[in-house]
């Protein structure tokens with residue numbers, strides 16, 4: 001079995017964004033693989049094109065990718081001010097590999113990043129994975145409301 005490789009990208013993930021770099025800085029169409037991973041396994045992130053994925057990466061403080069050989073099998077990102085507030089976004093593991101501890105690895109890697117680990121509050125939004133996040137220290141928030149202003 002091929003080894004797992006977890007990558008903490010530089011802020012904005014320039015190598016992944018511009019060159020599609022994966023493990024060992026090899027150009028292996030990382031952006032195409034990210035688009036496919038999201039398309040297939042992240043119901044809220046379908047239809048994202050390369051141009052907008054590049055923008056998304058550029059504005060992310062922390063970007064984590066998880067690989068098995070040349071296959072991109074996990075992804076997660078966060079935005080953070082480094083002190084007070086951070087938000088986790090787009091946490092996903094390939095469907096056939098879920099339930100094996102990989103999602104936990106991705107979230108733990110995000111939470112241990114220097115730009116998030118001292119942050120006062122870390123937020124996330126989830127439709128049906130709340131039990132997964134509770135195992136990682138997140139709690140229901142009953143005293144606040146989630147408000148959304150959508151473009152369409």
Ligand SMILES: CC(C)(COP(=O)(O)OP(=O)(O)OC[C@H]1O[C@@H](n2cnc3c(N)ncnc32)[C@H](O)[C@@H]1OP(=O)(O)O)[C@@H](O)C(=O)NCCC(=O)NCCS
Nearest residue numbers: 091092093098099100101102103104125126129131132135
């Ligand atoms: C949610 C997701 C990232 C979790 O990743 P995963 O690799 O399947 O989860 P893990 O195997 O690391 O699970 C870690 C722990 O959480 C538990 N867990 C995972 N998903 C769970 C769920 N939906 N409900 C309850 N517990 C869950 C596991 O049993 C495991 O517990 P253990 O450590 O006691 O064995 C993954 O299932 C996924 O990509 N789902 C589709 C995309 C998605 O919905 N992402 C969340 C967006 S907010």
